[in-house]
Amino acid sequence: MAIWNLGSINADMVYAMPHLPTAGETLAATGLDQFLGGKGANMSVAAARAGSRVHHIGAVGPEGAWAVARLMEYGVDTRRIATLDLPTGHAIIAVEQGGENQIILFPGANRHISRDQIGQALSEAAAGDILVLQNETNMQAEAAEMARDLGLRVAYAAAPFDAAAVQAVLPYLDLLFLNEVEAQQLQQAGGKAPQDLGVAHVIVTLGAKGARHFDGGTGQITDVPALSVTPVDTTGAGDTFTGYVLSGLDRGLPMAQAMAQAARAGALMVTRNGTADVIPDLKEVQEARF
Ligand code: RIB
Numbered sequence: 001m002a003i004w005n006l007g008s009i010n011a012d013m014v015y016a017m018p019h020l021p022t023a024g025e026t027l028a029a030t031g032l033d034q035f036l037g038g039k040g041a042n043m044s045v046a047a048a049r050a051g052s053r054v055h056h057i058g059a060v061g062p063e064g065a066w067a068v069a070r071l072m073e074y075g076v077d078t079r080r081i082a083t084l085d086l087p088t089g090h091a092i093i094a095v096e097q098g099g100e101n102q103i104i105l106f107p108g109a110n111r112h113i114s115r116d117q118i119g120q121a122l123s124e125a126a127a128g129d130i131l132v133l134q135n136e137t138n139m140q141a142e143a144a145e146m147a148r149d150l151g152l153r154v155a156y157a158a159a160p161f162d163a164a165a166v167q168a169v170l171p172y173l174d175l176l177f178l179n180e181v182e183a184q185q186l187q188q189a190g191g192k193a194p195q196d197l198g199v200a201h202v203i204v205t206l207g208a209k210g211a212r213h214f215d216g217g218t219g220q221i222t223d224v225p226a227l228s229v230t231p232v233d234t235t236g237a238g239d240t241f242t243g244y245v246l247s248g249l250d251r252g253l254p255m256a257q258a259m260a261q262a263a264r265a266g267a268l269m270v271t272r273n274g275t276a277d278v279i280p281d282l283k284e285v286q287e288a289r290f
Pocket of ligand 1: 008010011012036037038039040042090091103105136235236237239275276
Protein backbone atom coordinates (compact mmCIF):
# COMPACT_ATOMS: atom_id res chain seq x y z
CA MET A 1 0.00 0.00 0.00
CA ALA A 2 1.03 3.65 -0.07
CA ILE A 3 0.53 6.92 1.79
CA TRP A 4 -0.57 10.05 -0.05
CA ASN A 5 0.03 13.31 1.79
CA LEU A 6 -1.67 16.57 0.84
CA GLY A 7 0.74 18.56 2.95
CA SER A 8 2.61 21.78 3.58
CA ILE A 9 6.26 22.32 2.71
CA ASN A 10 8.07 25.06 4.65
CA ALA A 11 11.50 26.47 5.17
CA ASP A 12 11.86 26.41 8.96
CA MET A 13 13.98 29.23 10.36
CA VAL A 14 14.69 28.01 13.89
CA TYR A 15 15.92 30.54 16.44
CA ALA A 16 17.39 29.32 19.76
CA MET A 17 16.03 31.68 22.43
CA PRO A 18 16.77 32.20 26.14
CA HIS A 19 12.96 32.22 26.61
CA LEU A 20 9.92 32.64 24.35
CA PRO A 21 9.43 36.36 23.61
CA THR A 22 6.44 38.09 25.17
CA ALA A 23 4.31 40.83 23.55
CA GLY A 24 6.37 43.95 22.89
CA GLU A 25 9.67 42.30 23.85
CA THR A 26 12.82 42.49 21.68
CA LEU A 27 15.03 39.50 22.36
CA ALA A 28 18.29 38.34 20.76
CA ALA A 29 18.52 34.72 19.59
CA THR A 30 21.57 32.69 20.57
CA GLY A 31 21.50 30.63 17.38
CA LEU A 32 19.82 30.20 13.98
CA ASP A 33 19.41 27.10 11.81
CA GLN A 34 17.37 26.37 8.68
CA PHE A 35 15.57 23.07 8.20
CA LEU A 36 13.07 21.49 5.84
CA GLY A 37 9.73 21.63 7.65
CA GLY A 38 6.00 22.08 7.42
CA LYS A 39 3.68 19.64 9.15
CA GLY A 40 3.08 17.95 5.81
CA ALA A 41 6.74 17.54 4.85
CA ASN A 42 7.57 16.34 8.37
CA MET A 43 4.87 13.64 8.16
CA SER A 44 6.00 12.56 4.69
CA VAL A 45 9.60 12.21 5.84
CA ALA A 46 8.56 10.37 9.02
CA ALA A 47 6.41 7.86 7.12
CA ALA A 48 9.11 7.34 4.46
CA ARG A 49 11.79 6.85 7.13
CA ALA A 50 9.49 4.38 8.86
CA GLY A 51 9.46 2.31 5.65
CA SER A 52 6.37 3.39 3.68
CA ARG A 53 5.99 4.43 0.08
CA VAL A 54 4.97 8.10 0.39
CA HIS A 55 3.66 10.42 -2.34
CA HIS A 56 3.62 14.09 -1.36
CA ILE A 57 1.01 16.37 -2.95
CA GLY A 58 1.91 20.01 -2.40
CA ALA A 59 3.33 23.22 -3.80
CA VAL A 60 6.44 25.37 -3.52
CA GLY A 61 7.59 28.59 -5.16
CA PRO A 62 10.36 28.92 -7.75
CA GLU A 63 12.96 29.25 -4.92
CA GLY A 64 11.67 26.05 -3.24
CA ALA A 65 13.51 23.52 -5.45
CA TRP A 66 15.89 22.74 -2.53
CA ALA A 67 12.93 21.57 -0.41
CA VAL A 68 11.66 19.25 -3.14
CA ALA A 69 15.17 17.89 -3.67
CA ARG A 70 15.53 17.23 0.04
CA LEU A 71 12.18 15.41 0.26
CA MET A 72 13.30 13.24 -2.64
CA GLU A 73 16.63 12.57 -0.92
CA TYR A 74 14.67 11.37 2.13
CA GLY A 75 12.75 8.84 0.01
CA VAL A 76 9.51 10.73 -0.68
CA ASP A 77 7.95 10.65 -4.17
CA THR A 78 7.87 14.34 -5.14
CA ARG A 79 6.35 14.07 -8.63
CA ARG A 80 3.02 15.58 -7.48
CA ILE A 81 4.57 18.74 -6.01
CA ALA A 82 3.78 21.80 -8.15
CA THR A 83 6.04 24.81 -8.58
CA LEU A 84 3.88 27.95 -8.49
CA ASP A 85 4.66 31.60 -9.06
CA LEU A 86 4.29 32.29 -5.33
CA PRO A 87 6.72 32.21 -2.42
CA THR A 88 7.42 28.87 -0.73
CA GLY A 89 5.85 28.62 2.74
CA HIS A 90 8.06 29.34 5.69
CA ALA A 91 7.96 29.22 9.47
CA ILE A 92 9.75 31.38 12.01
CA ILE A 93 10.26 29.13 15.02
CA ALA A 94 11.47 30.25 18.43
CA VAL A 95 12.69 27.40 20.65
CA GLU A 96 13.47 28.00 24.34
CA GLN A 97 15.93 26.03 26.44
CA GLY A 98 13.32 23.57 27.76
CA GLY A 99 12.33 22.65 24.17
CA GLU A 100 8.99 24.52 23.97
CA ASN A 101 8.35 26.57 20.85
CA GLN A 102 6.38 29.39 19.29
CA ILE A 103 5.72 29.36 15.53
CA ILE A 104 4.81 32.08 13.02
CA LEU A 105 3.61 30.57 9.74
CA PHE A 106 3.68 32.12 6.29
CA PRO A 107 1.60 29.70 4.15
CA GLY A 108 2.66 30.96 0.68
CA ALA A 109 2.26 28.30 -2.05
CA ASN A 110 0.86 25.77 0.46
CA ARG A 111 -2.57 27.43 0.25
CA HIS A 112 -2.73 27.48 -3.58
CA ILE A 113 -2.88 23.81 -4.53
CA SER A 114 -5.38 23.14 -7.30
CA ARG A 115 -8.23 20.64 -7.32
CA ASP A 116 -6.89 19.26 -10.62
CA GLN A 117 -3.48 18.63 -9.10
CA ILE A 118 -5.05 16.62 -6.28
CA GLY A 119 -7.44 14.77 -8.61
CA GLN A 120 -4.59 13.77 -10.94
CA ALA A 121 -2.47 12.55 -8.05
CA LEU A 122 -5.24 10.56 -6.38
CA SER A 123 -6.27 8.97 -9.68
CA GLU A 124 -3.04 6.95 -9.29
CA ALA A 125 -3.87 5.83 -5.73
CA ALA A 126 -5.28 2.39 -4.95
CA ALA A 127 -8.21 1.52 -2.70
CA GLY A 128 -6.85 0.88 0.80
CA ASP A 129 -4.05 3.46 0.46
CA ILE A 130 -4.01 6.23 3.06
CA LEU A 131 -4.50 9.96 2.41
CA VAL A 132 -3.26 12.20 5.21
CA LEU A 133 -4.03 15.90 5.55
CA GLN A 134 -3.22 18.66 8.03
CA ASN A 135 -4.49 22.21 8.37
CA GLU A 136 -1.68 23.97 6.50
CA THR A 137 -2.95 23.61 2.91
CA ASN A 138 -6.11 24.56 1.04
CA MET A 139 -8.46 21.95 -0.53
CA GLN A 140 -8.64 19.75 2.59
CA ALA A 141 -12.33 18.78 2.48
CA GLU A 142 -12.29 18.39 -1.32
CA ALA A 143 -9.29 16.06 -1.16
CA ALA A 144 -10.78 14.08 1.73
CA GLU A 145 -14.04 13.57 -0.17
CA MET A 146 -12.22 12.52 -3.37
CA ALA A 147 -10.07 10.05 -1.43
CA ARG A 148 -13.05 8.59 0.43
CA ASP A 149 -14.89 8.11 -2.90
CA LEU A 150 -11.85 6.28 -4.30
CA GLY A 151 -11.76 3.89 -1.33
CA LEU A 152 -8.72 5.35 0.44
CA ARG A 153 -8.48 5.54 4.23
CA VAL A 154 -8.49 9.23 5.19
CA ALA A 155 -6.45 10.56 8.12
CA TYR A 156 -6.42 14.12 9.45
CA ALA A 157 -4.01 15.76 11.89
CA ALA A 158 -5.93 18.72 13.32
CA ALA A 159 -2.99 21.13 13.50
CA PRO A 160 -2.77 24.09 13.48
CA PHE A 161 -6.15 23.69 15.19
CA ASP A 162 -9.27 25.24 13.69
CA ALA A 163 -12.57 23.67 14.74
CA ALA A 164 -14.28 24.65 11.45
CA ALA A 165 -11.51 22.99 9.41
CA VAL A 166 -11.88 19.74 11.41
CA GLN A 167 -15.66 19.78 11.09
CA ALA A 168 -15.39 20.23 7.30
CA VAL A 169 -13.38 17.00 6.90
CA LEU A 170 -15.00 14.98 9.70
CA PRO A 171 -17.57 13.16 7.50
CA TYR A 172 -14.77 11.64 5.39
CA LEU A 173 -12.36 10.55 8.11
CA ASP A 174 -11.20 7.11 9.20
CA LEU A 175 -8.51 8.46 11.51
CA LEU A 176 -8.24 11.70 13.46
CA PHE A 177 -5.15 12.88 15.36
CA LEU A 178 -5.59 15.51 18.07
CA ASN A 179 -3.56 16.66 21.04
CA GLU A 180 -5.21 17.04 24.44
CA VAL A 181 -5.94 20.77 24.02
CA GLU A 182 -7.30 20.29 20.49
CA ALA A 183 -9.57 17.47 21.73
CA GLN A 184 -10.99 19.83 24.38
CA GLN A 185 -11.42 22.66 21.85
CA LEU A 186 -13.19 20.34 19.41
CA GLN A 187 -15.49 19.10 22.17
CA GLN A 188 -16.32 22.71 23.13
CA ALA A 189 -17.04 23.62 19.49
CA GLY A 190 -19.12 20.57 18.55
CA GLY A 191 -20.28 19.17 21.90
CA LYS A 192 -18.85 15.70 21.16
CA ALA A 193 -16.16 13.73 22.97
CA PRO A 194 -13.54 11.94 20.79
CA GLN A 195 -15.37 8.58 21.03
CA ASP A 196 -18.63 10.18 19.81
CA LEU A 197 -17.31 11.88 16.67
CA GLY A 198 -18.29 9.01 14.36
CA VAL A 199 -14.65 8.49 13.29
CA ALA A 200 -13.38 4.90 13.29
CA HIS A 201 -10.09 5.75 15.02
CA VAL A 202 -9.33 8.84 17.10
CA ILE A 203 -5.86 9.24 18.60
CA VAL A 204 -5.32 11.87 21.27
CA THR A 205 -1.71 12.62 22.19
CA LEU A 206 -1.23 13.48 25.85
CA GLY A 207 2.38 14.76 25.97
CA ALA A 208 4.31 13.20 28.85
CA LYS A 209 1.28 10.95 29.58
CA GLY A 210 1.51 9.19 26.20
CA ALA A 211 -1.35 8.76 23.75
CA ARG A 212 -4.89 7.34 23.82
CA HIS A 213 -6.69 5.47 21.05
CA PHE A 214 -10.48 5.54 20.84
CA ASP A 215 -11.82 2.73 18.66
CA GLY A 216 -15.08 4.05 17.22
CA GLY A 217 -16.18 0.57 16.17
CA THR A 218 -15.74 -1.34 19.43
CA GLY A 219 -15.74 1.57 21.89
CA GLN A 220 -12.45 0.27 23.25
CA ILE A 221 -9.95 2.79 24.66
CA THR A 222 -6.23 1.91 24.64
CA ASP A 223 -3.47 3.91 26.30
CA VAL A 224 0.09 3.87 25.03
CA PRO A 225 2.64 5.23 27.54
CA ALA A 226 5.17 7.94 26.71
CA LEU A 227 8.90 7.33 27.08
CA SER A 228 10.90 9.38 29.50
CA VAL A 229 13.37 11.74 27.76
CA THR A 230 14.84 15.20 28.37
CA PRO A 231 13.49 17.41 25.57
CA VAL A 232 15.68 19.89 23.74
CA ASP A 233 13.20 20.77 20.95
CA THR A 234 9.61 19.54 20.71
CA THR A 235 9.08 20.97 17.18
CA GLY A 236 7.93 18.29 14.72
CA ALA A 237 7.57 15.56 17.36
CA GLY A 238 3.80 15.36 16.86
CA ASP A 239 4.27 15.17 13.09
CA THR A 240 6.82 12.39 13.55
CA PHE A 241 4.36 10.49 15.77
CA THR A 242 1.59 10.84 13.16
CA GLY A 243 3.83 9.78 10.26
CA TYR A 244 5.00 6.73 12.19
CA VAL A 245 1.47 5.67 13.23
CA LEU A 246 0.31 5.90 9.61
CA SER A 247 3.31 4.01 8.32
CA GLY A 248 2.74 1.28 10.90
CA LEU A 249 -0.89 0.91 9.80
CA ASP A 250 0.14 1.07 6.13
CA ARG A 251 2.56 -1.80 6.77
CA GLY A 252 -0.13 -3.85 8.53
CA LEU A 253 0.74 -3.36 12.20
CA PRO A 254 -2.08 -3.47 14.73
CA MET A 255 -2.96 -0.01 16.10
CA ALA A 256 -1.38 -0.50 19.55
CA GLN A 257 1.91 -1.61 17.99
CA ALA A 258 1.90 1.24 15.43
CA MET A 259 1.31 3.73 18.27
CA ALA A 260 4.03 2.23 20.49
CA GLN A 261 6.57 2.50 17.66
CA ALA A 262 5.40 6.07 16.96
CA ALA A 263 5.82 6.97 20.65
CA ARG A 264 9.46 5.83 20.45
CA ALA A 265 10.00 7.89 17.27
CA GLY A 266 8.41 10.98 18.87
CA ALA A 267 10.50 10.55 22.04
CA LEU A 268 13.71 10.31 20.03
CA MET A 269 12.69 13.36 17.97
CA VAL A 270 12.36 15.67 21.02
CA THR A 271 16.00 14.94 21.91
CA ARG A 272 17.08 16.48 18.58
CA ASN A 273 17.17 20.07 17.34
CA GLY A 274 15.33 20.61 14.06
CA THR A 275 12.45 19.30 11.98
CA ALA A 276 12.23 17.05 8.86
CA ASP A 277 16.00 16.74 8.47
CA VAL A 278 16.46 15.07 11.86
CA ILE A 279 13.47 12.67 11.93
CA PRO A 280 14.80 9.24 12.98
CA ASP A 281 14.57 6.20 10.71
CA LEU A 282 13.05 2.88 11.74
CA LYS A 283 16.39 1.30 12.69
CA GLU A 284 17.23 4.20 15.01
CA VAL A 285 13.74 4.01 16.52
CA GLN A 286 13.99 0.27 17.12
CA GLU A 287 17.51 0.43 18.54
CA ALA A 288 17.00 3.50 20.78
CA ARG A 289 17.42 2.89 24.53
CA PHE A 290 15.20 5.02 26.76
O1 RIB B 1 4.88 20.93 13.52
C1 RIB B 1 6.07 21.62 13.25
C2 RIB B 1 5.95 22.37 11.96
O2 RIB B 1 4.97 23.37 12.09
C3 RIB B 1 7.20 23.09 11.52
O3 RIB B 1 8.02 22.29 10.72
C4 RIB B 1 6.67 24.34 10.85
O4 RIB B 1 7.01 24.46 9.50
C5 RIB B 1 5.17 24.33 11.07
O5 RIB B 1 4.49 23.89 9.96
